[in-house]
Amino acid sequence: MTPQEQQNMRALEYVYDYDRGSAGPAGVSGLRDLVGEDQAADSAAELQRRGWIRRDQRMSAGYHMTAAGRSEVQALRARRSDRAHRRSMCREDLLRWVDAQTTPDPGRRVSREKFDGSVDLLDYSEEEVRAAATFLADRKLVKSISAAGAPHIALWITESGQECIDEGGIEVYLRSREEGVGQPVGIVNNFNMAGTGNVFATATAAGAVANATLNNFNLDHARLLARAVRLAASDLDLTDVETEALAEIETPDVEPARAQRAVGLLTTFLMGTSTGTLGQVLGMLGASALGITA
Missing domain, CATH: 1.10.10.10 (Winged helix-like DNA-binding domain superfamily/Winged helix DNA-binding domain)
Incomplete structure (x- = not known):
């Protein structure tokens, strides 16, 4: 969906949820609160053009669903659970x-x-x-x-x-x-190994894919990464999330599993978000601590 289509469907769902039939229409003020005053007018006009809603004819104003509009909302909600x-x-x-x-x-x-x-x-x-x-x-x-x-x-x-x-x-x-x-x-073959010093080789058929995931977390390397990132912090634009992960690794008695998760988060930032050579170099240091395979 385009942003405009999303806005229209949010407006349609609002009318679906708040239309009370003969007891009263879905109010205009609530629609304006949901998407904004100008946007509410645009979406209401488009939904009426499509025949999905109709304006209430009484003094109270507001909108009612049509049968076609109800079908659209019900189909939307069915897809969400599919x-x-x-x-x-x-x-x-x-x-x-x-x-x-x-x-x-x-x-x-x-x-x-x-x-x-x-x-x-x-x-x-x-x-x-x-x-x-x-x-x-x-x-x-x-x-x-x-x-x-x-x-x-x-x-x-x-x-x-x-x-x-x-x-x-x-x-x-x-x-x-x-x-x-x-x-x-x-054919896809997935191989999982744990431990240190692993050497792994495999022969696969033509067109096959071999994925190896190594679990070689090294806490000493993780602390080395933390020191390097701390020194370069002013150039990396760390957010609060990365700063908290850094502090987690630096905790003297940190549990290895918690340190591993923190290193994973930092490595994601350095290699996938941070730009420039510095981020890539530090990211590879994080990779060596985690046992990342590309």
Whole structure:
């Protein structure tokens, strides 16, 4: 939806919720409070043009729903509870957002946390976005950086992802390859290892994807990262969130799990949000503490 369409649908939902039929219409003042005075007039005019609402004829003013308008709101709310629909839309929206923000150059990566998409006026949840990122990465439509316990914290588009968008979207793109057009989707193998000093090698079939996630958190490296970030803090524009994470790592008796989460947050900021060589260098230090694989 465009911003104007979202405004119109919010106005339509308001009328749906507050229309009392013969007992009274949805009030104009409440609509103005919801979207603004000028915006309320614009949306009301558009909704009336579409035949979704009608103006009350009594002195009280306000609006009533029509049968067509009720159908629109009920369909909107049904889609919100349709998990398959939301999964599909989240994948498409995330892919297009990553394409707009990045190039196939790994240096143009973007933090997944900055994605704030929504569908049917309902924001995507963290779980939905994380699942969408995993889906796209497994199919080589994006590349990503992951940390133990924090998958796909930074993303960038691939040439295949760009082709996917150009060819009409994920469903069309994957179906064409499953039917033998172009490159096969391939088999996805996920390998998880823990410990230190791991050496891992695997042979996979043509078109297969191998993802390795290493859990090698090193608290000493984390504290080294904290000292380096503290020294460079004036050049990094840290927010309160990153400053709190930094303090967490610096706590003498911090639990390793808490320090790991804090390092993951700092690394996301440095590699996906912070700009310039300094952020990238410090981000790689965070990667060495976390065991990140690209």
